[in-house]
Amino acid sequence: MTLDSFRPFFRGIIDPMASILDDLGADPNYLSVASFLFAALAGISFYFRFLLIAGLMVFLNAVSDLMDGSLARLIGTADLRGDFLDHVIDRYADIFIICGIFFGGYAPWQIGVAAITGVLLTSYLGTQAQAVHIGRYYGGILGRADRLVVIFVATIANFIYSDNIYWLPILGWMLFVIAITSHFTAIQRFICIWNELSM
Numbered sequence: 001m002t003l004d005s006f007r008p009f010f011r012g013i014i015d016p017m018a019s020i021l022d023d024l025g026a027d028p029n030y031l032s033v034a035s036f037l038f039a040a041l042a043g044i045s046f047y048f049r050f051l052l053i054a055g056l057m058v059f060l061n062a063v064s065d066l067m068d069g070s071l072a073r074l075i076g077t078a079d080l081r082g083d084f085l086d087h088v089i090d091r092y093a094d095i096f097i098i099c100g101i102f103f104g105g106y107a108p109w110q111i112g113v114a115a116i117t118g119v120l121l122t123s124y125l126g127t128q129a130q131a132v133h134i135g136r137y138y139g140g141i142l143g144r145a146d147r148l149v150v151i152f153v154a155t156i157a158n159f160i161y162s163d164n165i166y167w168l169p170i171l172g173w174m175l176f177v178i179a180i181t182s183h184f185t186a187i188q189r190f191i192c193i194w195n196e197l198s199m
Contacts, residue, residue, distance in 0.1 A: 018070040028075070028082060031068035032089050035061050039093030043100030046155075046171075054100070055155040061093055062148040087127055090144065094119050097151060098175070106158070107172035115175045118182030119147065125189040134196050140185030142178070150174060 021031075042057035065086075072082050098119060102112025122140065129137035142150075154174035165173060 014066050014070045015074065018067055018074045021067065021071050026071060028068045028072035028077060029085060031064050031071060032082070032086050035064035035068065036089040036093055038064060039096045043096030046097070046100030046106070047104045049104055051155050051159040055152055055159070058097060058148060058152045058155060061097070062145070062152070065090065065093070087123075091120065091123060094123065094144070094147075098178075101151075101171055101175055106169055107175040111172070111176050111179055114179035115182065118179055118186060121186040122182050122189065125186055125193065129189070129193050129196075132193070132197060134193060137189055137193060139192055140188040142181040142185045147178060147182070150178065 038057045038061040042054050042061060045051070045054035045057060068082075068086060072079075095116060098112065098116045101107065102109060102115070107115075122142070123144065126137050126143075129135060151174065154170050158170040162169065168176065
């Protein structure tokens with residue numbers, strides 16, 4: 001169900017936007033930095049329970065994260081430094097967004113810690129595949145693109161309906177789901193990479 005399998009479709013939308021940014025003289029690394037700032041603002045907004053602002057910032061983080069790589073490929077500046085910067089910023093973005101949600105009181109810290117460790121392990125295994133010369137691995141039930149969509153939808157839903165469902169609000173249940181599925185995704189990635197290395 002991972003949205004990464006739809007990358008060719010999204011490129012048909014993102015690449016023309018990247019062309020417009022190229023005409024405006026945008027720098028891919030600045031877009032990466034912008035994605036980090038949007039994530040930091042999302043985390044702060046979650047903490048202070050400004051959900052509409054948080055949702056907007058999550059959306060802008062996702063768009064700018066898609067755009068930086070597309071723009072770099074378009075103008076021929078895609079390199080290892082840009083890839084490294086993008087991965088570092090993505091991990092900090094994940095930390096800001098997830099921690100902002102549970103620091104904001106939408107879920108107990110135990111669920112928050114389970115979610116953030118699962119998210120970081122999932123991303124680590126995806127990039128570790130590169131380190132062992134298999135190539136970047138995006139597989140599994142819940143990749144980063146899926147996670148951002150889930151967070152965005154849950155944020156808007158929680159704004160519309162702020163009461164608890166049983167003992168957690170919608171964002172709390174969303175974090176619970178991410179905690180489970182991210183660890184499951186990490187296990188999926190480990191098994192797939194391990195099998196590749198065994199061939």
